[in-house]
Amino acid sequence: MSSSKNNAPKRSRARSAARLAAVQALYQQEMEGTPTPLLLNEFHNHRFGETIDDVTMIDAEMDFFDDIVRGVTARRDEIDGKVSARLAEGWKLDRLDRSMRAILRAGTYELLARPDVTVGTVIDEYLDIAHAFFGEKDVKFVNGLLDAIAKEVRSS
Numbered sequence: 001m002s003s004s005k006n007n008a009p010k011r012s013r014a015r016s017a018a019r020l021a022a023v024q025a026l027y028q029q030e031m032e033g034t035p036t037p038l039l040l041n042e043f044h045n046h047r048f049g050e051t052i053d054d055v056t057m058i059d060a061e062m063d064f065f066d067d068i069v070r071g072v073t074a075r076r077d078e079i080d081g082k083v084s085a086r087l088a089e090g091w092k093l094d095r096l097d098r099s100m101r102a103i104l105r106a107g108t109y110e111l112l113a114r115p116d117v118t119v120g121t122v123i124d125e126y127l128d129i130a131h132a133f134f135g136e137k138d139v140k141f142v143n144g145l146l147d148a149i150a151k152e153v154r155s156s
Contacts, residue, residue, distance in 0.1 A: 111150050
């Protein structure tokens with residue numbers, strides 16, 4: 001996380017932590033096929049607030065985390081359709097890195113289902129996550145794709 005996040009209000013930091021945890025959970029679910037209730041239980045009981053290498057992880061807003069994970073799972077086909085429609089000709093969703101798919105799915109879900117969160121916040125938060133896993137070219141890809149989806153699903 002960037003240092004500016006450390007100065008953010010507590011709820012904002014808790015939501016940022018929830019988003020990162022959701023991306024990690026969605027990645028794990030795709031890798032291992034973990035059923036959603038088990039996955040949520042594992043994160044609630046073993047991941048949030050955990051201390052790793054003498055650093056305590058920020059407590060995530062659990063309801064927000066649950067909503068993203070459950071929402072992506074429930075609306076996977078719709079979300080994947082939105083993402084796939086924005087890929088370059090000849091590209092398929094399964095060709096993307098699993099971490100990239102998790103980021104795009106979570107971001108797309110928020111754009112579709114969380115009108116209480118601004119487009120700018122959604123895109124900025126998932127760009128921060130993308131920076132943790134990918135180089136600038138891939139971060140720009142995430143930005144362009146989420147921006148295009150936002151223009152479609154948030155237009156009045």
